[in-house]
Amino acid sequence: METINHKTALITGAGKGLGKAVALALAAEGVNLALVARTTGDLVKVAEQAKQINPAIKVVYATADVSKIEEVNTACAKISAEIGQIDILINNAGTGKFGKFLDLEVDEWENMVKTNLFGPYYFIKQILPQMLERKSGDIVNVASTAGLKGAPLTSAYSASKFGLIGMSESLMQEARKSNIRVFTLTPSTIATDLAIDNKLTDGNPDTTLQPEDFAELLVAHLKLPARALVKDVSLWSTNP
Numbered sequence: 580m581e582t583i584n585h586k587t588a589l590i591t592g593a594g595k596g597l598g599k600a601v602a603l604a605l606a607a608e609g610v611n612l613a614l615v616a617r618t619t620g621d622l623v624k625v626a627e628q629a630k631q632i633n634p635a636i637k638v639v640y641a642t643a644d645v646s647k648i649e650e651v652n653t654a655c656a657k658i659s660a661e662i663g664q665i666d667i668l669i670n671n672a673g674t675g676k677f678g679k680f681l682d683l684e685v686d687e688w689e690n691m692v693k694t695n696l697f698g699p700y701y702f703i704k705q706i707l708p709q710m711l712e713r714k715s716g717d718i719v720n721v722a723s724t725a726g727l728k729g730a731p732l733t734s735a736y737s738a739s740k741f742g743l744i745g746m747s748e749s750l751m752q753e754a755r756k757s758n759i760r761v762f763t764l765t766p767s768t769i770a771t772d773l774a775i776d777n778k779l780t781d782g783n784p785d786t787t788l789q790p791e792d793f794a795e796l797l798v799a800h801l802k803l804p805a806r807a808l809v810k811d812v813s814l815w816s817t818n819p
Contacts (some may be wrong), residue, residue: 580802584609589658589665591645591702592672594621596771597604597721599628600790601669604798605633613658614640615672637662645698646690647671655705667801668706670699670720675773677732688735692806695739700746710759715803718754718761720747720768726814727765740765744811751810763811767791784794 588605594616602612605631614622622640629638634733639661639735641654658665672693676687699720710716726740744763751761768774770782770789780787793814800809 580799582608583631583667583798583801586610586666587664588663588669589613589615589655589666589667589702590671590704591615591643591698593625593640594618595625595719596773597766597769597790597793598669598671599625600794602629602735603632604791604794605667606630606636606638608798609633609636610667611637611662612639613662614638615643615645615654615658616640617642617644645701648697648701651701652699652705664709664713667717667719668677668702669721669797670702671719671721672698673721673773675721675736675777677736677777679732681718682799683735688738691735691739692742693750695736696742699743703750703812707754707759710754711757713786714758715747715805716735716736716759718747718750718760719797719801720744720763722747722763722765724765725817726765727813748810755808758805759810760805762809764793764797764814765811766814767816769793769814771790784815786818788814800806 590598590602593602602625608782616622626638641657643650643654664710665705670691694709722740722743725737726744729737754761768780770787774780
């Protein structure tokens with residue numbers, strides 16, 4: 580395993596849930612953090628916790644709605660000015676709404692696709708050029724097992740995550756020629772606010788994956804030797 584100490588990671592959806600867990604796990608590895616979320620208060624709390632874990636790292640943050648390209652571009656410019664180059668981009672921000680095909684409103688469909696698919700695209704479009712110039716970098720796109728197989732009530736969510744997986748695989752084939760690793764994580768249900776609020780799980784740690792499990796898997800893949808690329812990996816609970 581290689582060290583990721585002193586690298587810099589940009590994490591979207593970093594204010595809570597999976598993004599928060601990943602940020603704190605990377606802080607423990609000595610990774611500098613650029614945190615993005617919609618709520619400043621959440622970002623401040625995560626930044627403070629990260630600095631408590633490792634006072635030596637640098638932490639900056641910017642608020643943005645990832646579905647809005649102008650906000651993404653502004654956030655990336657702010658982050659670049661404050662922390663410099665990004666070595667690791669983690670597209671974690673996402674949203675979900677579940678229901679019968681005809682019951683979901685058009686704006687709910689559009690919001691899920693804009694957030695879950697266009698959001699990662701916007702950030703990659705900003706960060707990829709600097710990675711190509713250096714011929715190094717890691718891009719992690721967080722999809723879902725719902726992006727591998729459709730199910731009743733997941734039409735819009737699955738569509739957005741299927742699209743993200745397809746984009747990720749195409750980019751992986753393109754970017755690997757420049758020594759840039761792109762991989763997709765497709766977790767099953769994890770005890771996040773989104774999953775609990777949608778009654779997908781009760782969050783019981785004995786039966787439900789926790790954000791820390793996801794973070795550990797992500798960090799392990801980032802620490803693989805530079806010659807090794809895992810295209811995609813799914814994470815499931817052993818005791819559903």
